[in-house]
Amino acid sequence: MPTSRSTRIVLYVYGILVIAFLYLPLVSVAFASVSRARYLSFPIKRYSTKWYGEAVESSTVSELLTTSLTVAVLVTVISVVVAFFGALAFARYQWRYRTTFQKLILLPIFFPQTVLGLALLMWFNSLGIIPSWKTAVVAHLVWIAPIATLIVSIRAYSFDPALEEAARDMGAGTWTILREITLPLLMPGMVSAALFAFLLSWGNFPLSLFTTGADSTLPEWLYAKMVSGYSPLVPTLGVMSVVGSFLLILTALAVAWLLRTNREARAAQN
Amino acid sequence: MRTLDRKLGLLSSLPLAVVLVVSFLAPLVVVAIFSVMPQKVFSLTNMPDFSSYAVFFDQGYYKSLLWSLGMALVSTVILLVVCWPLSYAMAKVFKKFTLVLTIAVVMSLFVSENIRLFGWVLTLMKGGLIEGHIRAWTGVGFDSPLYGVPIIVFGLVYVYLPFMLFPLAQGIAMVPDDTRQAAYDLGATRWQVLWQIEVPLAAPGIVVGSLLSFVLAAGALAESKILGGQAVIAIADDIETAFTFGQNWPLGSALSMILIVIIGGLALFGVSKVDLDAIMGRKR
Numbered sequence: 001m002p003t004s005r006s007t008r009i010v011l012y013v014y015g016i017l018v019i020a021f022l023y024l025p026l027v028s029v030a031f032a033s034v035s036r037a038r039y040l041s042f043p044i045k046r047y048s049t050k051w052y053g054e055a056v057e058s059s060t061v062s063e064l065l066t067t068s069l070t071v072a073v074l075v076t077v078i079s080v081v082v083a084f085f086g087a088l089a090f091a092r093y094q095w096r097y098r099t100t101f102q103k104l105i106l107l108p109i110f111f112p113q114t115v116l117g118l119a120l121l122m123w124f125n126s127l128g129i130i131p132s133w134k135t136a137v138v139a140h141l142v143w144i145a146p147i148a149t150l151i152v153s154i155r156a157y158s159f160d161p162a163l164e165e166a167a168r169d170m171g172a173g174t175w176t177i178l179r180e181i182t183l184p185l186l187m188p189g190m191v192s193a194a195l196f197a198f199l200l201s202w203g204n205f206p207l208s209l210f211t212t213g214a215d216s217t218l219p220e221w222l223y224a225k226m227v228s229g230y231s232p233l234v235p236t237l238g239v240m241s242v243v244g245s246f247l248l249i250l251t252a253l254a255v256a257w258l259l260r261t262n263r264e265a266r267a268a269q270n
Numbered sequence: 271m272r273t274l275d276r277k278l279g280l281l282s283s284l285p286l287a288v289v290l291v292v293s294f295l296a297p298l299v300v301v302a303i304f305s306v307m308p309q310k311v312f313s314l315t316n317m318p319d320f321s322s323y324a325v326f327f328d329q330g331y332y333k334s335l336l337w338s339l340g341m342a343l344v345s346t347v348i349l350l351v352v353c354w355p356l357s358y359a360m361a362k363v364f365k366k367f368t369l370v371l372t373i374a375v376v377m378s379l380f381v382s383e384n385i386r387l388f389g390w391v392l393t394l395m396k397g398g399l400i401e402g403h404i405r406a407w408t409g410v411g412f413d414s415p416l417y418g419v420p421i422i423v424f425g426l427v428y429v430y431l432p433f434m435l436f437p438l439a440q441g442i443a444m445v446p447d448d449t450r451q452a453a454y455d456l457g458a459t460r461w462q463v464l465w466q467i468e469v470p471l472a473a474p475g476i477v478v479g480s481l482l483s484f485v486l487a488a489g490a491l492a493e494s495k496i497l498g499g500q501a502v503i504a505i506a507d508d509i510e511t512a513f514t515f516g517q518n519w520p521l522g523s524a525l526s527m528i529l530i531v532i533i534g535g536l537a538l539f540g541v542s543k544v545d546l547d548a549i550m551g552r553k554r
Contacts (some may be wrong), residue, residue, distance in 0.1 A: 088278070103538075222382070238382075
């Protein structure tokens, strides 16, 4: 039964309202970041970009950004490598414990991250490791590596194993096949997985909270300031972090779109 | 080919398996052992006495657990109702707009949860985005809805919406249009189609979405701290306090274990019910 015109309109409006609902708090944060007053109240009387200037000059901020960035980059690199092999085990090869493996890697995603963070803290402690940003990398991996694996798996499901078999029949070894056939075929999935891994690590707070020791990531610092002692830099840094993430996503979407139109144009010429 | 597949499958599962054993399984074992240690010790070499589990009942920690589970349940039910029409539209009605919606929702996930919740504080507080403007225009303000149980549930609904929306849309996409059409042709009403065709056939998506939002909400911490102003204490909050201010690792571990058993049980039940190959688009 085709949906009636009025129902369709109601559904579109509903969809737009849900998007508005998701982004309304960010609008407030954005307004707060350009308010001149130290103690915020709406409607905003005087606008200024003074807090952005302070954020750029502050050495605390650059330290936070360096820590967050280092953690996110390491998590991304490790997750993508692990996810490449994980996805093959998840979707491509028919082996004995495949369904068990599929279900086990979902478990960490279901777990409350705060509890995972605390469990990791005790584990590091009983091993005699002092928590720092390096332990936070391990903590992020628990949650992000399985997600990256799922993303690459979607791609791995859609490729034809006959391509690998043909290469094998022509005498290619396992490594050659992985490098020349499997890797290029899974590449789009790995790029999305890398993007997800980076952004999820960049914004993660519950796992970092207990595992960074004396170091601090940007979301942790923001939380500390929210719960005790407001700082006018909170909305400013929030906006900067969000804008950074969104620019990265938009760049990625634009590159993907350009590559596709380029390929289609070439296909049309042939 | 078969034996080669088996060998390669096992080999390629190893990196992820190592990561998860080192960073997931081992920490959980440590928590389990710590939870039976005497109060306030910091090493694993003590005689177990299970005293932390007694403290859970004696000192009313079960109340926080019940609050957390209750709020998680209410927010899951609200999410089902709120997300159903939208998931339905994403799977069956919208065409290009589904992609726009997906990108918009996924992008919101990349913003740190505490920034988004803080945004709600700025929006809803007295003198915030809504109250401040209404007072400036009409001269009449209203009390802030912040710092109470309903706003915590609101925060849970807000944060976990994507975790319900996407599995639900995936589930509804699995309902064949022909089946619905046939039911209508045989004279079924809209409600009969919903309850007897769509809900049963979309069940895998409903189960995954509900379980995911329930377990994540049950272990949530930031909503009650940032929006709720600690009107009620969530179990995750008690766990954090036991570790930080309380300096009582065995108590924190015991509270974690109780939460882990409940959530782990539900999660295992949930993942055993779904066929991942079917959901994730297996072509062969």
